[in-house]
Amino acid sequence: EITQKYESLELKYRDLRELAVKEAESNFDRLKKQSDEKSSTADQLIASLKRELAAQKEAAKETQRLKTQLAASEAKADTLQTQLAQATASLADAKTEVKALNMRLSAARSAAEAKTVPGSAIKGKGTSGASRLMKEDLYSDLTGLIVTGIKHEESGGEDVYDCLQTGRNGSKYTVICSDRMTRALHFKLAIDTDASMEDEAEFVYRPQLDDNRDKDLIAILPSFLVVDIQFPRSQAAKFYARVTKALTELPRDDVSD
Numbered sequence: 001e002i003t004q005k006y007e008s009l010e011l012k013y014r015d016l017r018e019l020a021v022k023e024a025e026s027n028f029d030r031l032k033k034q035s036d037e038k039s040s041t042a043d044q045l046i047a048s049l050k051r052e053l054a055a056q057k058e059a060a061k062e063t064q065r066l067k068t069q070l071a072a073s074e075a076k077a078d079t080l081q082t083q084l085a086q087a088t089a090s091l092a093d094a095k096t097e098v099k100a101l102n103m104r105l106s107a108a109r110s111a112a113e114a115k116t117v118p119g120s121a122i123k124g125k126g127t128s129g130a131s132r133l134m135k136e137d138l139y140s141d142l143t144g145l146i147v148t149g150i151k152h153e154e155s156g157g158e159d160v161y162d163c164l165q166t167g168r169n170g171s172k173y174t175v176i177c178s179d180r181m182t183r184a185l186h187f188k189l190a191i192d193t194d195a196s197m198e199d200e201a202e203f204v205y206r207p208q209l210d211d212n213r214d215k216d217l218i219a220i221l222p223s224f225l226v227v228d229i230q231f232p233r234s235q236a237a238k239f240y241a242r243v244t245k246a247l248t249e250l251p252r253d254d255v256s257d
Contacts, residue, residue: 085212086212088210088212089210089212089213092208092210092213093173093213143244144165144166144167144184144244144247144248145163145164145165145166145240146163146164146165146166146184147161147162147163148162148163148164149161149162150162152193153190156190157192157193157194158190158191158192158193158194158204159190159191159193160188160189160190160191161188161189161190161191162188163186163187163188163189164182164184164185164186165184165185165187165243165244165247166182166183166184166247167183167184167185167244167246167247167248168183168247168248168250169183169217169220169246169247169248169249169251170182170183170184170185170217170247171183171184171185171186171213171214171216171217173186184247185207185217185221185225185243185246185247186207186208186209186214187205187206187207187208188205188206188208189203189204189205189206190203190204190206191203191204191233192204200232200233201232201233202230202231202232202233203230203231203232203233203235203236203239204228204229204230205225205228205229205230205231205239206228207225207226207227207228209226220246220251221246222242222246224242225242225243225246
C-alpha cells in the first residue's frame with residue numbers, strides 16, 4: 001500500500017514537473033516573442049530617427065547654401081544698381097555733350113557758309129555766322145556761361161535754353177566742342193515768348209541735377225537753386241549774379257577753415 005502511494009505521488013510529481021516545464025517553456029516563448037517585437041520596434045524607431053536626423057542635416061546645409069546665394073545675389077544687385085546709376089549719369093552727360101556739339105556744328109556750318117558766299121552777299125551778312133560764334137566764345141569766356149542748345153516749344157509758348165554755368169563748385173562735365181573737362185551747374189532756362197511786352201516776359205529756372213553726379217554740388221547750392229523757380233525778366237541779372245556766386249565762391253565751411 002505504501003508502495004502504491006509512493007508511485008502515485010511520484011506520478012503526480014512527474015506530471016506536475018512536466019506541466020511546470022511546459023508552462024515555463026510557454027512563458028519563455030511568449031516573453032521572447034515580446035522581446036523580439038520590442039527590439040524590432042526599437043530598431044525601426046532608431047532607423048527612423050537616424051533618417052530624420054540626416055534629413056535635418058541636409059536641410060540645414062541647403063538653408064546655408066541658399067543664404068550664401070542670397071547674400072551673393074544682394075551684393076550683385078547692389079553692384080548693378082551702382083553701375084546703373086553711373087550709366088545713367090554718363091548718359092545724361094553724353095546727352096549734354098551731344099547738344100553742345102550739335103550747337104557748335106551748326107555755328108561752324110554757318111561760318112563755313114559765310115566764307116563761301118559771293119562777295120555781294122558778304123556785304124550784307126557774310127560774316128554773321130562767324131561773328132555769332134565769336135560772340136558766343138567771348139561771352140562764355142567772360143561769364144563762364146555755355147549755352148549748349150536752344151529749343152522753341154510751341155505748346156508752352158517759350159524758348160528753352162540748355163545751359164552750363166561753369167565754376168569751381170560745379171560738377172564735372174566734358175565740353176565736346178572744346179574737348180576739355182570743366183565744372184559746371186547744368187540747368188535749363190525757359191523764357192516766355194507769349195508776353196505782350198518784352199519786359200513782362202517770365203523766366204523759369206529748371207535745374208538738371210542728378211542725385212549721384214551732383215551730390216557735392218547739391219550740398220552747397222542755395223535751396224532756391226535746387227528747385228524750379230520763376231521770376232520776371234527784370235530780376236534776371238540778380239538771378240544770374242546769385243548763380244555765379246554759388247558756383248565760384250568757396251563754401252562757408254571751407255572759408256571758416
